[in-house]
Amino acid sequence: MKLLKRKKWILLIITFLIAITSIRLVWMNFLTKFDYDNNPPVVNGVLDLQGMKLSNNQTLTLNGEWEFYPSVFLKPNQLASDSSKPKNKKLLLQTPNAWKHAFDKKSDSSNYFGTYRLRILLDDNTTQTLGLRIEKVKEASSVYVNGEHIGGIKQSEIESNPHLTNYNPYSMKFKPNHNEIEILIHASSDRKDGGIIKPIRFGSIEAINHRDILSIGLQLFLCVVFFLHSLYAIILYFIGPKPKKGLLYFSLLLICATFSVLVADDKLLYRLFTINFEWKIKIGYLTYIGVSAFIPSVINSLYPNHPYKKIVRFFSLYCILYSLFVLIAPSEYNMQAAKVLLSTALVSSIFISTIILRKAISKISDIIFPLLGCISIGVNLIWVMVISRLSFVGMPHYPFDLMIAILAFTIFWFKRFFRVSAEANELAERLQIEDKRKDEFLINTSHELRNPLHGIINIIQAILDDQGDPPNKNHSERLHILLNVSNRMSLMLNDLLDVTRLKEKMIRLHPKKVQLQAVVTGVLDMARLMVEGKPIYLHHTIDDTFPPVKADEKRLIQILFNLIHNAVKFTDEGTITIRASIINSMVKIEVEDTGIGISEKELNRVFLPYQQADTNEIRESGGFGLGLSLCKQLVELHGGILSAQSTKGKGSIFSFTIPLFDNSIEDVVKDPVTLHNEGIEQTAASINYVHQISNTNRSIAGKGIKILAVDDDVINLNVLIQILESEKYEITAVTSGTQAVAKLEHEQYDLVISDVMMPTISGYELTRIIRERYSIAELPVLLLTARTRAEDILSGFQVGANDYVRKPVDSMELKARVQALTQIKISIEERLQMESAWLQSQIQPHFLFNTLNSIAALGMTDTVKMQLLLEEFSDYLRLSFDFKNSEPVVSLEHELSLVRSYLYIEGERFGDRLKIEWEIDDNIDLTIPPLSIQPLVENAVKHGILKRASGGNICIQIKELAEYVEVSIIDDGIGMTENNLEQLFIRRNQSNTNSGVALQNINRRLKQLYGKGLNIHSTPGNGTIVSFRIPNKE
Incomplete structure (x- = not known):
């Protein structure tokens, strides 16, 4: 097979060679019509043309034996006089040919010259203008006809500069004045291979010019062809998609x-x-x-x-x-x-x-x-x-060989271009088919899901409209909530068609009254997690009194998120600011960054689909270039305009307009907006079956696990309560992040469930605030979000959320995630309590032996003191192993009893080295975490006072203030350095002392219960103050 293919190629090449050779031979045959069939030769320096009529289309070649006089320039008519005849011998030189045989072979001269002489015999009546065509004479030449110089370099110039050259072909015309023409050609060269080396043509001036025009025209035509092909090649190189x-x-x-x-x-x-x-x-x-x-x-x-x-x-x-x-x-x-x-x-x-x-x-x-x-x-x-x-x-x-070559290359480029175009068209058709299939899949999926959903909606509506057997009030409320949730789900299914509808300009907006400040706050909190360590400050200047806008909230979030994401991508450091202002009946929203900016050329195409600015940042970061195009179309659907201004190296401003909500400016002037109250009132007015939620706690099913639910949408809160009430949780519902922070200041919760998009404080910001006080294990946070893209979910986890649930909420999923998070919380609490009890039970052996030795010694000297010491030691042991120590809190008196027993035992052991002071306010009714004071006192005695040879003082101070009770353990022992203070709260795997573990345990339990841990102030040599605060009972 390969051999057959090889023969095929060889046959093709041979055929091509024969073809182009044939074309040249045809061309050469064509040129013969411009020459005489019987061109007479030059014999003995004479060309006899008598009786021959010169044509206007044909020329003669003056080939033959020319007279040649080496090393002399004959002057016109010099041969007519015997006295002026040259001394050099006349030679007959075959022309055209190099003159190397006319000179001495041994000559090494650098200047060779001589005179060619030819006589042409014509008829007596020849009157037409004649011409000569010199093709190539090396290197300089001068032509004389009948004693008159008609072309080339003048003899005087050649004589003055023997190395002068005139390499160009040239034509001359003249008129004969009698029947004999004498042609003298002076030639000079610095080489032996000089002289006339190409035929000289003779004929009528018309024939000479005709041949010149043919040759020059073909050369110019070929040059134009080359130039045009070169031009389109260089144009394609620069305008092509890839050079x-x-x-x-x-x-x-x-x-x-x-x-x-x-x-x-x-x-x-x-x-x-x-x-x-x-x-x-x-x-x-x-x-x-x-x-x-x-x-x-x-x-x-x-x-x-x-x-x-x-x-x-x-x-x-x-x-x-x-x-x-x-x-x-x-x-x-x-x-x-x-x-x-x-x-x-x-x-x-x-x-x-x-x-x-x-x-x-x-x-x-x-x-x-x-x-x-x-x-x-x-x-x-x-x-x-x-x-x-x-x-x-x-x-x-x-010209034809080169023209064929260029034609072959051109055919190749054009065939490649058309083939690529055909492949591109075929690919485009396939992509269009796939795109239609995708759209059909989305449409079919949406319809398949909407049909059963509409059935559910119709059934619910039928039950609500049944006057014969109406549902009771509780069931009616739940059915209304279910109906509302089903309607929202229907809208979500419509969102599946957004891409297709946007392409076909069929997208539907659902404008409503939207608080711009709330949306911007939530979007900024999401965007802060995209900066990836960049020193970028994101903020907005929109206050709570800014009037609401009329927009599709989901689309507005989408627009803002894409613009801020674009700003973050183009900003390595600096500020990203969102501003809003009112222009007539529109709100102008600006997203300004101090990034790298976009050039004017790139700015003109950033709103086109699949277009991005050409920068290294973009090449590193990747992306499809659809965000800004999508934003532009969504803004235009709202009746606004998206525009951009940018200066390369200084940053960009993307601004868009959306309409104000009707009469919002006048409403704001008369009555400033209060975000969460206004939202509740509007929702309650439009949905009369939903209970209004006040700022007070809503408790379900008595005591149990306490959950704080946060959402500015009343319907969503009702849905959460309806789902979770069967699990006997205590649910507190609030409508803003500010209220949630206030609740956490005064109450303890086992779980926080928060929506992401809320005014003033978003769900992300609320989670960040919670993590400043509580660890992930101490207070779990479950976020509710309508956006399930990877970056949105990552935003929640990065600020410290434990889990997330997609909205609309699935009841089974929500219950499972809530149960898992609360069980983790309970397990952590039990571990802390058991750790606390374990710490107290680890009574050091030397403490037991020293105490027993003290009792034995007093038995020999003072039985009364022995009896008291024995009773206190018995109380200390009983209180240390009391099961109350595993409970979250005990009474203050229970904890002080353990402290008194411990200090009495140590006082008897160390006598005057240990001085004890009690500063406790009267009538303090307080519960505190068990084993929260005694380990601090023991630590102060062992590691502070008794480290001094002279001992010291310890003061147990408990002061009741307006909002809290402060417990302080004050000693004047050796104190601690800053480095020692830092080591106190290092985890157990880094420090193996019981005192370190005890302090960590107390600190974690206090933070878990009250949000704040231990405060320690110490100065080396001056003692230590350890304190904590317990909020007063309301």
């Missing part, structure tokens, strides 16, 4: 090819610009080197996975070095080296390109066209080298 080096190399190849045409044959470039001979040579070689270098580069870009990369790189380096040599070396060395170096470059270029394309034949579609283009260029180079070696051949410029 392709192949297009750039192709454009440079064509530019070099254009210059190679302009410096060849008629040398059109040198007719436009005066350039010395040195640079003519350099420019000519550089253009051919450029063509040679860029052909493999183009092929390499088409098929970059070939195994010849090193060869391509080496060849590119060769071309660069050769170009430098051409620029530096004199023209003489360039011309000598060109025979090897330039030929090597041209042949290597075609060879390398061909072997690369041969490898790519089976891997790239349509690669045959570049291959044929390279073959065409190669064939053209072969013909150029052959014709340049044949001095007797001279013909107009042949």
Whole structure:
């Protein structure tokens, strides 16, 4: 199979070679009609044209034996006088050909010159204007006809500067004044291979011009073709979606090819610009080197996975070095080296390109066209080298090989373009089909879910409307709540269609009275968790009295969130501010950041779908560029306008407008807004079956687990209460984060359930405040959120939430999560209480032995004291192992009894070293955590007072103030350093002392019950004060 395919390619290439060779042969045959069929030769310096009529379409070549006088410039009519005849011997030189045989082979002169002489015999009646066409005379020439200078460089200039050059072809016209024409051509060169090396044409001036016009026209046409193709290639390179080096190399190849045409044959470039001979040579070689270098580069870009990369790189380096040599070396060395170096470059270029394309034949579609283009260029180079070696051949410029090459490359680029376009169209069609399938899936899913939901709504409505057997009041309330929740679920199902509806401009908004400040607060709390450690300050300047707006709350949240998220993404540090102002009947909301800003060019397209600013931040962070486009469409659906202003490096301002709620400005002027009260009143007025919730606690089913529910929506609170009341929880419902914080200041709860979007203090901010006082284990927080995107859920967990439940709430899920969180809370409390009891039960052995020794000693000296000490020791042991120590709180007297017994025992042991003071206010009715004072007293005695040899004083102070009772343990012992204070609350795995564990336990229990732990103030050498506060009973 491979062999058959290989034969097919070989056959195709051979056919192509035959075709382009045939085209050239046809061209050469076509040119013969511009030449005479029987061109008479020059014999012995004479061309006899007598009896021959000169045509206006055909020319003669003056090939044959010209008279040549070496090393002399004959003057016109010099041969007519015997006295002025040249001394040099006349030679008959075959022309065109180099004159190297006319000079001494041993001569090493750098200046060769001589005179060519030809006599043309015409009819007597010849009156037409005649012309001569000089193709190539190395290196300078001057033409005289019948003694008159008609073209080339004047003899005086050649004599004054033997190295003067005139390399350009040129034509001349003249009129014969009798039947014989004498043509003298002065030629000079610094090389032995100089002289007339291409045929000189003779004929009527019309025939000469006709041939010139044909040659020049073909060259200009080819240059225009090259230029146009180069132009579209460079345009495609810059405007394409991804710049392709192949297009750039192709454009440079064509530019070099254009210059190679302009410096060849008629040398059109040198007719436009005066350039010395040195640079003519350099420019000519550089253009051919450029063509040679860029052909493999183009092929390499088409098929970059070939195994010849090193060869391509080496060849590119060769071309660069050769170009430098051409620029530096004199023209003489360039011309000598060109025979090897330039030929090597041209042949290597075609060879390398061909072997690369041969490898790519089976891997790239349509690669045959570049291959044929390279073959065409190669064939053209072969013909150029052959014709340049044949001095007797001279013909107009042949453009078709290069045109075929460019055509082949162009066909390849266009076929690739159309193929890519077809693939893109096919892909677009497939994507449109998939997009329609996705839309159909969303529509079908929505309808499938809405049908049973509408059935539920209809059944509930039928029960409520049944006058014959109406439900009781309690059931009616629950059914109304269920109906309202079902309606909300119906709206959520409609949200599934938002993407499709937005695309088809069919999206439906549900505008209502929305408190802008509440929405902005919640969105900012979500956004604060997106900053990822950036030093960004997010805030708003919208106060509580700002009038409400008329908007779809969910869409408004979506708009603000996307704009703030965009600002965070473009801001590494600084400030993001949200402002709002009233303009006529609209509210203008601005999101301003101090980030990197967006350029004016990028700003014009940021609102287009799938468009993003071109920055490193964006490339790192990723994204699809849909956020701003979606915001723009949603704002416009609200009747507003989204716009942007930005200065590169200074930041951006995105602003949009939404309408005010009707008459809101006048309402605000007359009666300032109170956020949560107004919301309750509006909801209660519109939904008359929901009980109004006051600011007082709502307790369900008596004592038990206490839950604090926070939501500014009364219906949501009622739903929570209805779901959880069967579990016998004590539920306190409040309608704002501010009220929740106040409740937590004075009461203890086992769980907080909070909505995320609330005015003033959002659910995120409330959770953050709670975590400043309670750990995750001490007071769990369950968030309710309507947004379930990963970043929204992460926002809750990052501020310290234990769990979340998606709204609308599923009763089974809510009950399960509440039960799990409350059980964790209870387990933590029991562990703390057991830890407290365990600590007290760990009575150190040396304390027992010392106490028993003291009792034994008193038995021998003072039996009364022995009896008292024995009783106190018995009380100490009894109180230490009392089961009350495992309860949350005990009476103050119970705790003080344990302290008194302990201090009595230590007082008997240490005598005057331990002085005890009691400062306790009368009639204090207080319960405190068990084992909260005695371990502090023991710690003060052991580690403070008894560390001094002289002992010290300890004071137990209990003062009743207006809102709390303060308990203080004051000693004048050795005190502690700041480092010691820091080590006190290090966890058990880092410190293994019982005193450290006891202080940690007391501190955690106090914070759990009252929100505040121990306060410790100490100065080394001056003693320590340890205190805590217990709120008064209400």
